[in-house]
Amino acid sequence: MTDNHEWWRSAAIYQIYPRSFADSDGDGYGDLPGVISKLPYLKELGVDAVWLSPFYRSPMADAGYDVADYRQVDPLFGATTDAHRLIEEAHALGLRVVIDLVPNHTSDAHEWFQAAIAAEPGAPERQRYLIRDGRGPSGELPPNNWRSLFGGEGWSRLKRPDGTPEQWYLHLFDVHQPDLDWDSDLVKEGFDDILRHWLDLGVDGFRVDVAHSLVKAEGLPDAEEHTKQGNFNLGPMWDQDGVHDVYRRWRKVLEEYDGDRVLVAEAWIPDPERLARYVRADEMHQAFNFDFLSSAWDAASYRRVITKTMAANAAVGAPTTWVLSNHDVVRHATRLAREDTSDTEGIAATDPQPDAALGIRRARAATLMMLALPGSAYLYQGEELGLPEHTTVPDDLRQDPIWFRSERDQVGRDGCRIPMPWIGDAPGAGFSPTGRTWLPQPDSYASLAADRQIGVPGSTWSMYHDALRLRRELGLGEGELTWVEADEHVVAFDNGEVRVLVNVAGAPVPLPDGEVLLASTELSGELPTDAAVWLRLR
Numbered sequence: 001m002t003d004n005h006e007w008w009r010s011a012a013i014y015q016i017y018p019r020s021f022a023d024s025d026g027d028g029y030g031d032l033p034g035v036i037s038k039l040p041y042l043k044e045l046g047v048d049a050v051w052l053s054p055f056y057r058s059p060m061a062d063a064g065y066d067v068a069d070y071r072q073v074d075p076l077f078g079a080t081t082d083a084h085r086l087i088e089e090a091h092a093l094g095l096r097v098v099i100d101l102v103p104n105h106t107s108d109a110h111e112w113f114q115a116a117i118a119a120e121p122g123a124p125e126r127q128r129y130l131i132r133d134g135r136g137p138s139g140e141l142p143p144n145n146w147r148s149l150f151g152g153e154g155w156s157r158l159k160r161p162d163g164t165p166e167q168w169y170l171h172l173f174d175v176h177q178p179d180l181d182w183d184s185d186l187v188k189e190g191f192d193d194i195l196r197h198w199l200d201l202g203v204d205g206f207r208v209d210v211a212h213s214l215v216k217a218e219g220l221p222d223a224e225e226h227t228k229q230g231n232f233n234l235g236p237m238w239d240q241d242g243v244h245d246v247y248r249r250w251r252k253v254l255e256e257y258d259g260d261r262v263l264v265a266e267a268w269i270p271d272p273e274r275l276a277r278y279v280r281a282d283e284m285h286q287a288f289n290f291d292f293l294s295s296a297w298d299a300a301s302y303r304r305v306i307t308k309t310m311a312a313n314a315a316v317g318a319p320t321t322w323v324l325s326n327h328d329v330v331r332h333a334t335r336l337a338r339e340d341t342s343d344t345e346g347i348a349a350t351d352p353q354p355d356a357a358l359g360i361r362r363a364r365a366a367t368l369m370m371l372a373l374p375g376s377a378y379l380y381q382g383e384e385l386g387l388p389e390h391t392t393v394p395d396d397l398r399q400d401p402i403w404f405r406s407e408r409d410q411v412g413r414d415g416c417r418i419p420m421p422w423i424g425d426a427p428g429a430g431f432s433p434t435g436r437t438w439l440p441q442p443d444s445y446a447s448l449a450a451d452r453q454i455g456v457p458g459s460t461w462s463m464y465h466d467a468l469r470l471r472r473e474l475g476l477g478e479g480e481l482t483w484v485e486a487d488e489h490v491v492a493f494d495n496g497e498v499r500v501l502v503n504v505a506g507a508p509v510p511l512p513d514g515e516v517l518l519a520s521t522e523l524s525g526e527l528p529t530d531a532a533v534w535l536r537l538r
Contacts, residue, residue: 008205008262008285008376009319010477011048012468013098015380017327018055018077019063019438020419020431028428028436030419032073032082036089041450045384045461046468049096051207051264053327055083056102059109061176062401063417065100065209066107070194087202096204098264103191103246104213105177112190113178117158121167127184130170131158132220142168145222146237150174151406170220172213172237174401182214182246195253205254205262205285211278212267215242231294231344232270239269247283262286264321272312279318286321286376293323293332297341297362299489299504306373306491310481313375320375324366325383331416334389336362346400346411349392356444360386361530364463364520365502368532369491371467372500374479379464382420385453386460389415390442397440414439424449458522466518470534474498490527502532513538 022034032055042050054064055077064074073080090097106113112128119125121133134157135141146154148171155168156175170179180187195206217236224235247263254261265287269275278287291305313320324332329344337359339352347354363386371377393414395403400412418439419431424446427435453461471477479495486492489506492499498517503509508526514535516523521531 006260007048007096008260010374010475011096011376012046012371012471012477013049013051013376013378014042014045014047015051015053015326015378017053017381017417020417021381022420022422023432023436024078026432026434026436028419028432028434028438029076030431031076032078032086036082036086039086039090039093039095043093043095044454044465046465046472047095047379049098049204050090051098051378052086052100054100054102059107059176061107062174063399065102066105066109066174066177067102068107068109069111070101071197084201091202097202098205098207098262099198099203100209101191101194101206102209103180103182104210105171105173105179108176108178124186126167128180128186128190130179130181130216130220131167132170134168139167140165143170144220146170146172146220146235147223148172148174148405149233150402151410170216174405179216180214182242188246188249192249192253195250196256199254199257199261203261204259205264207264207266208284209266210268211247211265211284211287212239212243212269213237214246215240229270230342231290232268234270239267239274244277244280244283247278251282251284264288272309273315275309276312276316276318279313280316286319288321288323288326288378290323292370293325293329294342294344297336297366297505299491299502299506302369302491302502302504303483306481307483310374320373321378322370322373322375323378323380324363324370325380325416326378327380327417328413329416331363331380331383331387331389332366333359333363333383333386334391335359336366346402346413346415347389347391348411349394351391353391354388356388358530359388360460361521364460365504365530365532367464368467368518368520368534369500369502371471372476372493372495372498372534374477374481374495376477380416384461384464385421385448385450387418387421387448388442388444390418390440391415392442393418393440399439418442418445421445421449422451424452463518463520467534470498470517497536499535499537500532501527501535503527503529505530511535 019030021030023030024033056067057069057072057074058064115125132143142155148154157168263284265278265284278284295301295305334354337354400414402412419437421429423430428437453459482494484492491502508528514537517534519533
């Protein structure tokens with residue numbers, strides 16, 4: 001594999017959610033041998049790298065984000081040697097490999113936590129976690145009022161073997177995901193070793209889960225009652241200044257290795273200038289642009305978000321990292337057809353159902369806008385097929401802990417994690433040799449399967465393939481954006497020799513004179529409503 005300097009500045013990276021990508025052994029769960037078998041598909045699609053969600057040993061209380069061993073592959077996904085083979089085979093195809101790192105919390109089955117709860121209060125083993133005395137005369141109240149993002153209290157009380165209650169531990173997510181204490185040198189040194197383990201095996205970088213949450217405000221003060229701004233969480237457990245010391249430390253570890261290894265921040269932060277602090281020259285390389293992902297389907301909103309985020313990143317010398325879908329939010333082929341197009345929360349069968357035709361039309365246009373922007377871009381598995389959210393998953397089949405922790409009030413993320421359709425007329429759409437799928441697929445997936453779209457003119461797969469090819473050939477990822485005057489409802493910009501026009505919910509507009517390089521829909525002299533085009537002007 002060639003070593004392109006700072007490859008991450010313009011890369012197109014494909015997110016794989018392993019349990020839903022491809023199942024090799026027929027148990028209904030995707031696995032690493034399944035991923036390996038599809039690497040040629042990803043090479044043909046035209047991406048530069050893959051990012052894999054967690055495949056580590058885990059009790060699976062939160063689909064693998066509750067890690068029990070950061071060095072071993074969970075048997076659900078295959079053998080540990082399969083991860084080593086995946087890295088080698090991806091590299092042989094010229095694909096880089098980024099893996100998930102989950103540093104805010106471990107599983108309660110991790111040996112660190114088991115040692116902590118076996119130890120006495122104040123013991124060194126307890127320093128790895130946010131374990132604190134309770135409030136009240138006998139410590140019967142939680143240390144503060146923090147809530148879990150998955151619903152319920154953010155603290156659970158430990159008990160001695162005889163049932164006597166004692167200290168409390170923090171879990172901002174599931175009760176089986178105790179938060180680590182990043183003031184602990186044991187934690188810092190432990191993660192240095194984890195990073196080096198995977199870097200020695202050849203991974204090209206790490207996507208860091210909830211990167212803005214590791215460090216909590218000193219003294220763990222109570223949170224204000226309202227700690228949410230749109231899709232972004234605010235409060236003393238988020239975006240604390242001390243977190244940047246962690247990433248400076250990690251950057252030094254990565255720089256011990258050749259090949260431009262990369263750190264990617266998943267940080268839901270509403271202020272672009274605060275987010276840009278994560279990608280300063282001595283910290284991370286990329287941070288997902290969730291402002292862009294959660295923008296309303298509105299031209300003025302897109303112009304504002306693109307301008308602000310690019311300016312904030314440019315101020316620290318970093319590229320902007322664009323994304324429209326991932327494993328935690330409603331797929332954009334469905335989200336953009338909602339009444340509130342910025343709403344990323346899951347959809348239940350009893351909720352208003354989106355217009356699928358409207359959703360895919362807007363999704364294709366949004367994708368061409370994203371892939372024409374300078375910087376790097378992340379694609380979520382299946383979006384190249386135009387997969388919609390599964391909005392009618394039966395309640396008795398849901399598996400997301402959010403569904404259970406919220407007392408069945410929030411449906412959670414199962415709808416965007418449905419197993420991939422590979423062969424339209426096969427059982428389970430070819431996801432598994434037995435037809436088994438750990439979550440049910442909607443009927444629409446059969447006609448959207450990969451074998452129905454690859455090489456078919458006008459298909460969503462072909463649009464993605466052509467866009468990635470042109471993006472690479474024309475250097476759009478390394479380019480510069482220049483805004484172009486246009487109707488109020490049109491997002492219009494030049495990137496090098498390419499003019500990009502996106503008609504966002506407005507009346508059709510005439511096309512300028514030029515060569516159509518790519519369009520999200522058929523054109524006849526004008527750009528229709530909810531459509532995008534790449535032009536080479538004459």
